[in-house]
Amino acid sequence: MSVTTVNINVPVNHRPWMTISKHDITLPEDIEVGHQIVNIKAKDKDKNQILTYHLKEQLTVPFQINPETGWLVVKAPLDREMREFYTLHVIVKDNGEPILTGNAVVKIRIEDINDHFPRFHGGNVFQGFVHENEKNDRSPQRVNLERNITVTDDDATPANRRVKLYLHGLGSQLFKLNSKTGQLTTSKIANIDREIHDFFHFKVMAVDSGIPSKTSTGTILISVVDVNDNHPKFLSTSFEFDVAEDIKPGGVIGRALAVDKDATQPNNLLLYLLENEMSGKFRLDINTGTIHVSEGFFSQPLKPVYKFNVTARDLGFPAGLTTTEVTLKMPNTEFTLQDIKKPKQRVMVLPEEIPIGSIIGRLEPELEHPVQDIRVDPAQKQTVPFDVKPNGAIITTDRIDRETGKPYYNFKILTLYNCTPPINTVRDVTAIVNDVNDNAPVFPLEQYTSTISKDFPKDTVIATPIAFDEVDERPSSYSYSITGPQPEYLTINKTTGIVRTTGLVKNITTPQIVSYTVTARDNQNPTLHARTKLNLHIMSHNITKDNC
Known part of the structure; x- marks a missing residue:
């Protein structure tokens, strides 16, 4: 009996494999569309196998892979502000029976580029006013802007989005700007004089921290409100007049003239008051300081010399007063005297x-x-x-x-x-x-709108609802408060009205729109108050990050 051995060769399909199974890549966000990132390569033991490459996330990411060559390329513009990390799964398939696959993982981190200019909140023109500084001020004046100068830079990383504010232009050296709060004050005490400058027009530069840096420019317009900081001043420390021999009732003896260097009315409007004149023989024009004889001048008795005071009082608040002495010398003449008192x-x-x-x-x-x-x-x-x-x-x-x-x-x-x-x-x-103080404050805007997210750092300024009273002549100060749902996200400075984020914004989970009420109440008269709305768009996130 003989045995015959038959060998039958059955082809076996081997699984393809990636030459490198993991890739870690960093790309700048401004990289051009079509850029070749990496060539994914695979091998297969089987001869004449045709390998094709596929990207599992092809429809949801800005990347694509050439199915024949394995080149991974940029399909659409990248934006680091929208997303930082991508995890891609590349699959290679052979054409054997059965079809077998191999896998590779590509992790891509998008590098932030300084591609955003700083952006001023509410526009790049800031208007307001400042009271000229009085000599007894103890601190610099705060400029009353319609909104504080706040800036946002939409770049994703602190290295590019930190912004500093600088003032530039004629007169800007008289002011100081806080880059954190956006509050503008005078640079020194009592350095703004309405009689020298009644208006300021200069620039504010917002410069980010990127390399190279980007700069945005705003315009600041400030009107200077006159304060009654100059008292009337007589042209002489005392006045002496000789009464004419032929003077008649109502006749002019002389004028005690004063001037007030304040720039605007009513601070420079003067009234003249006659004081310590008990004889009734003279009268004073309250508007001009002109001294007249009255009918009572011709009454008994008549002295050779009369002395009294004239006070010049301006109509500002608080009123400025200055007094001078007036001496009147009578002529050696017999007047027809009467017994009538004026x-x-x-x-x-x-x-x-x-x-x-x-x-x-x-x-x-x-x-x-x-x-x-x-x-x-x-x-x-x-x-x-x-x-x-x-x-x-x-x-x-x-x-x-x-x-x-x-x-x-x-x-x-x-x-x-x-x-x-x-x-x-x-x-x-x-x-x-x-x-x-009898007029309520007002807010420049009926409502303010802002946006926050969980990525906002603590103490980020989101609104500057500052109230004014442009009617009353005396300056007013206010206490600010804010009420509304989810108050834990916000805090308000009771003195300045600046609204900032708290550290609890990191707990935001649900996007929503919330309306708050901001109230400014007069410190001297709490019944005088104003209210405005702050509409806040709360976003759950700004940055999307894959968990690998």
Whole structure:
């Protein structure tokens, strides 16, 4: 018996394998589309095998692979701000029976490039005002901007997105800018003078930390508000006049003139007040400082020399006062003297918004006779908010608002005395209205809009809702508060109104839009307040990162 051995060769398909199974690659985000990243290579023991390459994430990533050559290339523009890491799975297939595959993993990190310019929030023009510095200021003035100067750089990494702010241009050296808060102040105490500069126009430069750096430019426009920091000053420390021999009732003796260097009204408007003149022989024009003789000048007795004071008072707040001494020398002449006394001028000071019917002063009788009638000059009755009672009390008859009315009123009081023959007298009254804090603050915008995400660092400035009061002449300060849902994400500076993020923004998980209310309340009068809305777009993330 014989045995025959038959050998049958059955072909076996071997699995292809990658020459390198793992790749770690870093690409700059500005790399060109079509750039060849790496050539993925595979081998197969079987001869004449045709290998093809496939990318598992082909439809969801900005990369593609050449199925024949294995070259991995950039398919679409990369953006580091949208995504930093990609994990790609490359599959190689043979054409055997059955089809077998091999695998490789490619990890790609996108490198941040400084491709974004700094961006000013709300536009690149910043307008506001600053009160000129008073000499007794203890700290630099804060510039009241419609919004603080805040900047965002959309680059992904701190190395490129850190921004510093610089001021540039004529007059910018008088100011200082805090790059963290965007708050603008004067650089020194009492270095802004409205009488020298009434307006500033300069640039703010936002420079990022990238290499090379990128710069954006904004414009700052600041109006300087005049403060009553200059008191009136007489042209002479004292005045001396000789009364003319032929002077008549109402005649001019001289003028005690003062000037005020403040730039704007009412700070440089002056009223002249006659003081310590008890004879009734002289009167003073309240608007010009001109000294006249009155009818009482010709009454008994007459001295050779008269001395009294003239005070110049401006209409700013607080009022500036300066006093000078006036000496009048009488001529060696016999005047025709009379027994008539000329009433003195009266000045009364009252706060605005005083209740109607309030007494602002009282006129005492000039003569010993009974008063038959006393009234405001009928020609002025309809133009002044005052009246006089039978007992001489001056009262208010209407609302008095310094901002919409006048800073002072001049009117005459007519008095009829019950005697034979009846005597009529006229007295000039000036009522000076002082400013009070009676106007609520306002926000420049009805609502503010901002965006935050969990990637925002703690203390990031997101809004600067600052309130103003441009009506009252005296400066006001405010206390700020913020209310709304999820208050743990935000904090507000109670003094400046600057809204910042807290450290809890890292806990954000759900994107949403939330509305907050910001309130500014007057520190001197808490009933005066303003409110505005802050609409906040909360994003759950800015950066997507694959977990490998």
